[in-house]
Amino acid sequence: xxMPIRTTDEVNLDRLDTALGFLMRLAQLKIYExxxxxxxxxxxxxxxxxxxxxxxxxxxIRQSVLGQRLMIKRAHMTxxxxxxxxxxxxxxxxxxxDRRAVEITLTPAAxxxxxxxxxxxxTYEDSVGENLSAAERRQLTAxxxxxxxxx
Amino acid sequence: xxMPIRTTDEVNLDRLDTALGFLMRLAQLKIYExxxxxxxxxxxxxxxxxxxxxxxxxxxIRQSVLGQRLMIKRAHMTxxxxxxxxxxxxxxxxxxxDRRAVEITLTPAAxxxxxxxxxxxxTYEDSVGENLSAAERRQLTAxxxxxxxxx
DNA sequence: CAAAATTTGTTTACAAAGAAACAATCTCCA
DNA sequence: TGGAGATTGTTTCTTTGTAAACAAATTTTG
Numbered sequence: 001x002x003m004p005i006r007t008t009d010e011v012n013l014d015r016l017d018t019a020l021g022f023l024m025r026l027a028q029l030k031i032y033e034x035x036x037x038x039x040x041x042x043x044x045x046x047x048x049x050x051x052x053x054x055x056x057x058x059x060x061i062r063q064s065v066l067g068q069r070l071m072i073k074r075a076h077m078t079x080x081x082x083x084x085x086x087x088x089x090x091x092x093x094x095x096x097x098d099r100r101a102v103e104i105t106l107t108p109a110a111x112x113x114x115x116x117x118x119x120x121x122x123t124y125e126d127s128v129g130e131n132l133s134a135a136e137r138r139q140l141t142a143x144x145x146x147x148x149x150x151x
Numbered sequence: 152x153x154m155p156i157r158t159t160d161e162v163n164l165d166r167l168d169t170a171l172g173f174l175m176r177l178a179q180l181k182i183y184e185x186x187x188x189x190x191x192x193x194x195x196x197x198x199x200x201x202x203x204x205x206x207x208x209x210x211x212i213r214q215s216v217l218g219q220r221l222m223i224k225r226a227h228m229t230x231x232x233x234x235x236x237x238x239x240x241x242x243x244x245x246x247x248x249d250r251r252a253v254e255i256t257l258t259p260a261a262x263x264x265x266x267x268x269x270x271x272x273x274t275y276e277d278s279v280g281e282n283l284s285a286a287e288r289r290q291l292t293a294x295x296x297x298x299x300x301x302x
Numbered sequence: 303c304a305a306a307a308t309t310t311g312t313t314t315a316c317a318a319a320g321a322a323a324c325a326a327t328c329t330c331c332a
Numbered sequence: 333t334g335g336a337g338a339t340t341g342t343t344t345c346t347t348t349g350t351a352a353a354c355a356a357a358t359t360t361t362g
Contacts, residue, residue: 004210004211004212004213004246004254005209005211005212005213005216006213006216007216008216008219008220011205011209011212011216011217011220012205012208012209013204013205013208013220014204014207014208015269015273016201016204016205017296017301017302018292018296019272019273019276020178020182020276020279020280020288020291020292020295021179021182021183021186021197021276021279022201023292023295023296023299023301024175024178024179024182024295025179025197025222026222026295026299026301027171027175027295027298027299028172028175028176028179029222030298030299031171031172031175032172035172045348046172046176047348050167050173053164053165053167054162054163054164054167056165057163057164057165058156058162058163059155060155060156061155061156061162062155062156062157062310063310063311064309064310064311065156065157065158065159065162066162068159069159069162069164071176071177071180072349073349073350073351074310074311074312075311075312075313075314075349075350075351075352076348076349076350077311078311078312078313079348079349095155098309098310098357098358099356099357099358100309100310100311100356100357100358101309101310101311101357102310102311103155118166121170122166122170125170125171125172128171128172129171129298131297131298131300132294132297132298136294136297137171139290139294140171140291140294140295140298141169141171141174143283143287143290143291143294144171144174144175144177144178144291145168145169145174146282146283146287147178147181147280147282147283147291148174148177148178148181149282150168150174150177151168196318198318213340214340214341215339215340215341223319224319224320224321225340225341225342226319226320226321226322226341226342226343226344227318227319227320228341229341229342229343230318230319249327249328249339249340250326250327250328251326251327251328251339251340251341252327252339252340252341253340253341
């Protein structure tokens with residue numbers, strides 16, 4: 001009873017083990033872990049890929065809109081975009097109708113690269129829910145989409 | 152068609168909007184946002200609360216076991232525990248049978264505090280899934296538990 | 303129209319978290 | 333027994349992301 005805990009599975013989490021915030025954090029750590037196992041060599045980080053993917057499908061999108069959609073803060077977006085620009089993957093353009101804004105576009109080389117990266121990214125994504133059945137995985141996705149207000 | 156995107160809901164995410172990693176990140180950001188709205192005044196961060204909660208239910212647990220269960224890396228755990236110690240919330244003890252290890256216990260003052268914090272934390276947790284029905288919320292929790300290998 | 307308020311992106315300073323190297327201790331086995 | 337290897341926690345350094353202050357451009361409003 002009063003024996004000090006020695007092993008992980010003896011730990012009593014009490015109600016914490018049904019707290020959404022806690023479960024979500026564990027889930028995300030697991031996903032990140034697998035991401036670097038499976039695709040770490042392609043030297044693209046998850047955040048970078050999501051930015052590039054959205055740029056592939058929304059050429060000329062404004063930095064602010066991109067950030068709002070991906071929930072990336074302005075200060076951080078500035079660094080991300082500069083890094084991608086330094087790698088020659090994106091170009092920036094100040095539009096005439098609002099000279100505060102910046103429009104971002106993939107370079108031609110990046111278009112090919114991102115299409116290819118999409119192949120292994122979504123292959124990896126499909127493999128992430130392996131301990132769930134296909135139906136459970138669909139259900140989880142649908143619930144998460146509703147939870148975050150997408151769809 | 153080729154009109155540049157101007158507003159958030161025009162953005163085309165393509166398959167990204169069903170990627171578990173992406174949805175999970177959005178979900179966690181939403182949860183954190185709400186955490187600081189609702190309970191930010193209690194100057195406890197989510198990570199700190201989870202550590203204190205587990206200590207409440209597992210007095211004298213070893214730092215390594217605590218870290219493994221909560222998926223907190225050793226280096227980070229050291230800082231967390233020291234911070235809690237500086238706030239007078241936990242005490243550290245080197246057990247005789249393994250002088251590398253550290254056993255952590257809540258101070259008496261902290262016990263009361265954490266029990267109280269649990270009240271508002273789990274109230275907040277219940278309110279987090281507001282745009283889901285009770286059944287959907289249970290389902291989401293169960294799927295996440297299976298996904299991360301709990302239960 | 304002109305002043306005030308807002309939006310957009312950048313900079314600077316900082317906090318959270320991880321990686322790698324390290325020291326101390328313990329375990330295992332020849 | 334004693335030495336090789338593993339475990340535990342700490343330190344140091346780096347990365348990732350946020351907060352706050354700022355400058356420039358735009359919008360609002362009196």
